[in-house]
Amino acid sequence: MSRLKGVAGRDPRAGFRAERGDCGASVPQGLLKAARKSGQLNLSGRNLSEDCSLDHCEMALYMSKIGHELIIVKLPQCVWRINVDIPEEANQNLSFSATERWWEQTDLTKLIISNNKLQSLTDDLRLLPALTVLDIHDNQLTSLPSAIRELENLQKLNVSHNKLKILPEEITNLRNLKGLYLQHNELTCIPEGFEQLSNLEDLDLSNNRLTSVPASFSSLSSLVRLNLSSNQLKSLPAEISGMKRLKHLDCNSNLLETIPSELASMESLELLYLQRNKLHFLPEFPSCKLLKELHLGENQIEMLGAEHLKHLNSILVLDLRDNKLKSVPDEITLLQSLERLDLSNNDISSLPCSLGKLHLKFLALEGNPLRTIRREIINKGTQEVLKYLRSKIKDDGPTQSDSVTETAMTLPSESRVNVHAIITLKILDYSNKQTTLIPDEVFDAVKSNIVTSVNFSKNQLCEIPKRIVELKEMVSDVNLSFNKLSFISLELCMLQKLTFLDLRNNFLNSLPEEMESLIRLQTINLSFNRFKILPEVLYRIPTLETILISNNQVGSVDPQQMKTMENLITLDLQNNDLLQIPPELGNCVNLRTLLLDGNPFRVPRAAILMKGTAAILEYLRDRIPT
Template sequence: MSRQLRAPRFDPRAGFHAEGKDRGPSVPQGLLKAARSSGQLNLAGRNLGEVPPCVWRINVDIPEEANQNLSFSSTERWWEQTDLTKLILSSNQLQSLCDDLRLLPALTVLDIHDNQLTALPSAIRELGNLQKLNVSHNKLQTLPEEVTSLRSLRTLHLQHNELARLPAGLERLASLEDLDLSNNRLTAVPADVALLPSLLRLSLSSNQLKSLPPEMSRMKKLKHLDCDDNLLETVPSDVGSMESLELLYLRRNKLRVLPDFFSCKLLKELHLAENQIQTLGAEHLQHLQAILVLDLRGNKLQAVPEEIALLQSLERLDLSNNDISSLPCLLGNLHLKFLALEGNPLRTIRREIIAKGTQEVLKYLRSKIQDDGTTQNDSVPVTAMTLPSECRVNTHAMVTLKLLDYSDKQATLIPDDIFDATRSTIITTVNFSKNHLCEIPKRIVELKETVSDVNLSFNKLSFISQEFGLLQKLTFLDLRNNFLSSLPEEMSSLTKLQTINLCFNRFRVMPAVLYHIPTLEAVLISNNQVGSIDPQKVKLMENLSTLDLQNNDLLQIPPELGNCVQLRTLLLDGNPFRVPRATILTKGTAAVQEYLRGRIPA
């Protein structure tokens, strides 16, 4: 339909309205012309205090160049131009939006995050085609009920506002898949949210929730639920019947007990750190068949049940900062890539074994099974590490474990046929440890679409190539026992990296690139020559919970490191500083940080 037929719907005179200098802030005519052609207009970061009227009227007013009698080619005729479908107004100074918003009924994306908005206009109900609405990082105290009329909406981001309640009727958003309500002032979640039929992702973190509605169990499609940083004391038992749930975040609450996850057979990550959980029973674990990550750090656990050996898919287990005095030997049967035990009063495992890392702990536990009379063949599943050494590559492990293992071969390079064997197989784990590699095999980038775990420890690497930054699915990287003194800036693209092990290398400073990887949870850099640490940059690493700086050259510990409250495990033993003294260090991370905060100059 032409512009001439549509214009009267909004304003009978719209087609003849000329833009004057008195109509608010201007927008370059080139941008408007491009928007009429592409259907997209980006006005982010222009310090706008209000939206120029010409933006709202872009589809109803005659363009200024047409009023100036400029000639149009067949592709530039203004009455045949594209309706605006995407409008970005983020990072400005907008305090309100006017009802002229209804003049853009074709919008599918409206991004107004990072402004000063306190309310949304009721005219927003006219945007019947809207699929994505981002109003995060504003000052909204209420959400108009008209939002529930947006039946095509698939993404609604409201995080970092001042919302204390939500409007009734949210269940009418039948197409909504992603709802982010984090960092608001919600004290309750209306049952309407739990009735959203298409919701896949729900974030409620950093609110003031004391409970969740029992109707949550009806969310049969929900895959990602984030309830971090609230006041939850219990979780509805029916949460265990959310059969599609894959990621569950309940960190930093007040939980004492857990529900039975009897139907959560797809659950891959369960994050329960920093609660008050005292008991972990078999009933909590036996149905977690697909679990990959189990985070229980900072609780009050005194024991780990033997049934944890049932979690054969488990890759990361964090038990740090609990009250655990012993571990079940059957834990050694798991194929863990990361096991955190710091901050526990363990009596059955020597500290030097724990300091050697996950694989040494698991090996020790397996040896205890044999001491108890159980043969290794009965207790340890066959993996690539237990097959005959003459095999060049274990194709069974590649298919079943998605593991490419060419470790302990004393090789100076990885043969091409090893990589050739992966062409028709998905590989998530690479183990090239205990060889004589002087550089990382270039063909490892062929696995960039799938690989998440790389072990290059115990080699002779003196540098990391820039191409390594292409492994953007990487979550775990082991580079210990090499000759490294720096890391390339390109590693900042490893935006999913959670753990990096740099122990026993030649670093003199903390690699600068690590400060720019926001997902890092554990940095292990003991037994190097690190002489300084920047506490201000460490503080910005919001997810960093473990920092191992043992056996380095730190002459002093900056007091500001005490303000890095996200750190749950800070290891400083074996450095030449005088304070804090050993008596403080033995009391644990919390005592060390409290001491450091007390030394910050007033």
């Protein structure tokens, strides 16, 4: 009570200056001093929502009482007046060195006040006319002040994750604006005159309540990236094709039943996201020669024809999962640049053998009623499926080896070994036997035959059979999943032609350093083990393209080492113990698939994760400290 009485009894003419600093406990003097020199002030997550001392009278002016908690809901005046008022230390007649002359201060150009509890901004915003970056994301703003029109130098404005229902018309005065981030608000419409933002390059309106996009958007001729995902759009204006520089268009999670044919004339378009809509037909893209990624998952598309594929000369990623496709045309071979094809959860019963001619790095087929490819081949991964399809191109009919009965080739001691698979498919298969060791007769059955794949999955193995080293000159795929392995023996590390290694569902918590000798390894599956960190040796295998390490206890990854893995395109870290995702992971721009669901971190939020890898990486890059 004595503190509050002291506050009430002060002379109101004394202004806002506190006895021990002009901003009280919320903004350290050191930060203000540094900001006057650098022109940058970062007050992100300054614990402004925590209980603060009332030793300084100005704190009472910026707090409102909610239960027993004192929440700062307005920005202290000293922030707005940083370039106007004389610093507190100057009033104390302190001497200044040549590097600390307050009168030579730099105008504030970058202000970050994100991750607080701010409910409003005042018109004092106009006191910072030199601002080029204003970041206010993750607050509780319901409106923006009209004075924002006076920030004529502003180039980046981030007001995402607030509670905005409307935008002030004055925002259209920001003619130098290049990046405008309004995602995760409650916007239902766009103000008139928005097209005046002619320098805008990046516009994010995702996760709002928009039901339409103004045709005037076509005047945003500088726009490179437009995110309209997670709204209530039922259509797109044909005029959208007027955005001649647009490279990235995200319309995921809307109510689109069709898209305008004019969209196909957007020559600069590289990334198009149309997932989770109500599309029945796959559009044609005759002019989109640069299109690299087309995401059409979770729609109602029933047919994929040659006319849909013939213009996609540059396509790298084609996502058609969760649709109603019944077949894949032979013309799929037109997509010679294609690296990732997702056909999972459709109604496809057979695949054209010509698919094997593509140089795919990732092919998803789960959830289809496929009858022409055995499940065990699909489970072995992309390269094995492609190899199988290629072999079918050559096989017009049954081969001579197919006509040889297994009994004629099998000695009594080899009765449990599938010699037919060894001869025709080059697979040494001794899986699902629930055995604790692999009998010698299994390796003896190989004889002089060439074996490229080994499948010892679904047994009770506690160690890798030592005789596997006998196959080191030929084996490329090894499946040891669903066993009881607690360590990896050095024999496995000698398989220098190994490209695919499946170790999921074991008891592993580490990998030997000798695994770096696997200089051709492309895919490793470590899911459902006991790893607490991503094994260090993996960072030193430069050929790795896919790391699957979900459902472990991984608590951290090293983004700096990860960045050196230039071939890594898939990283599955789902269902681990990651408390935070390092922002520097966003620099791993080669990643096409980054899966992070099921971890206890708070950011990125689930809404960001749903938008896919590109959005996650961009979000992380934006959070890298400058």
